[in-house]
Amino acid sequence: MLETALADEHKKLGASFTDFGGWNMPVRYGSDLDEHHAVRNYAGLFDISHMGEIRIKGDAANSLDFALISKLSELKIGKAKYTMICNEQGGIIDDLIGYRMAEDEYLIVANAGNREVVFRELSARTKGFDVTVTDESQDWSLIAIQGPMAAEILQQQVDIDLAQIKYYAIDAASLSGISVLLARTGYTGEDGFEVFVSNDQAAKVWNLLLESDTQLVPCGLACRDTLRLEAGMPLYGHELSLETTPCDVNLGRVVRHDKGESFSGSALGLLKDSTPKKLLFGIRGEGRRAARADYEIFVAGAETTIGTVTSGALSPTLGYPIAMAMLDGSLGLEIGSKLEADVRGTKVPYEVVELPFYKRGK
Numbered sequence: 001m002l003e004t005a006l007a008d009e010h011k012k013l014g015a016s017f018t019d020f021g022g023w024n025m026p027v028r029y030g031s032d033l034d035e036h037h038a039v040r041n042y043a044g045l046f047d048i049s050h051m052g053e054i055r056i057k058g059d060a061a062n063s064l065d066f067a068l069i070s071k072l073s074e075l076k077i078g079k080a081k082y083t084m085i086c087n088e089q090g091g092i093i094d095d096l097i098g099y100r101m102a103e104d105e106y107l108i109v110a111n112a113g114n115r116e117v118v119f120r121e122l123s124a125r126t127k128g129f130d131v132t133v134t135d136e137s138q139d140w141s142l143i144a145i146q147g148p149m150a151a152e153i154l155q156q157q158v159d160i161d162l163a164q165i166k167y168y169a170i171d172a173a174s175l176s177g178i179s180v181l182l183a184r185t186g187y188t189g190e191d192g193f194e195v196f197v198s199n200d201q202a203a204k205v206w207n208l209l210l211e212s213d214t215q216l217v218p219c220g221l222a223c224r225d226t227l228r229l230e231a232g233m234p235l236y237g238h239e240l241s242l243e244t245t246p247c248d249v250n251l252g253r254v255v256r257h258d259k260g261e262s263f264s265g266s267a268l269g270l271l272k273d274s275t276p277k278k279l280l281f282g283i284r285g286e287g288r289r290a291a292r293a294d295y296e297i298f299v300a301g302a303e304t305t306i307g308t309v310t311s312g313a314l315s316p317t318l319g320y321p322i323a324m325a326m327l328d329g330s331l332g333l334e335i336g337s338k339l340e341a342d343v344r345g346t347k348v349p350y351e352v353v354e355l356p357f358y359k360r361g362k
Contacts, residue, residue: 052115189231232356285321
């Protein structure tokens with residue numbers, strides 16, 4: 001398995017590791033619950049260097065409008081947008097964040113397991129444009145600091161006013177003399193930043209941040225998963241796949257149909273006004289028994305399954321079971337619809353609720 005530039009730091013901290021997208025990543029350093037609560041109540045530090053970074057230069061705006069489902073040409077320099085790359089049938093190859101770095105330059109961040117296919121697809125789809133597409137994933141480390149105190153902790157180390165970096169924006173900065181990019185993005189439902197830094201400076205940045213505040217907690221992938229689930233954020237391989245379209249996961253709004261010809265435009269246009277055969281829902285359970293991924297879901301009192309859980313857990317913040325589930329789109333399920341989950345042979349009551357399950361206070 002691949003290792004990030006911070007692997008030795010994680011080992012020093014006693015992390016447990018897991019295979020994630022071909023990378024040997026820290027899953028936890030101690031208690032999953034403690035790490036989760038640290039992010040919700042103070043701040044946590046994550047190594048997310050397994051993510052991919054792909055740079056497009058030249059006629060990048062027009063080429064990305066063609067290649068992706070959104071209209072990135074509308075982004076101002078220093079701003080970001082959540083988007084997706086889909087195949088010709090509208091199936092999701094990956095969900096991405098696109099940053100406009102200059103008039104003719106974008107940085108695309110892809111999921112670890114999809115980096116190579118995203119790079120190939122972007123290279124192929126932009127051949128008709130005057131652009132260069134470069135996979136810079138081996139050059140960057142990416143460190144996320146997330147939580148209500150994240151900005152205050154980071155501000156002590158950087159030379160720019162973080163209040164000037166709004167949500168889904170990016171800027172260059174010096175972090176204790178080290179050149180970095182700071183993006184106000186994240187995957188936890190909390191305020192925070194993702195710090196792009198060269199591999200040779202990653203350990204120094206990691207330790208500078210950890211040592212700057214004794215309450216800042218190193219966090220692994222286990223709590224990142226419960227945090228993003230509470231925030232209703234989809235994960236590729238669970239909610240997102242080649243078998244799902246943006247409409248299936250309630251993200252049809254991300255698709256722009258007014259940008260002329262695009263790679264997936266025809267398929268997504270046909271899907272726009274049709275009822276999805278399957279649809280992603282947020283559901284809430286009773287008691288303490290959580291429905292996990294692949295558990296079957298039923299209409300209350302019925303014997304025929306209407307779909308399966310894509311992600312589920314006992315919410316550490318809320319104290320009750322929550323899940324996202326891909327269910328029959330023709331049933332017209334609404335907020336409050338009564339369901340049941342088969343939890344290891346026992347039917348447990350669930351109901352449809354609004355996503356996200358958790359929303360941070362302003």
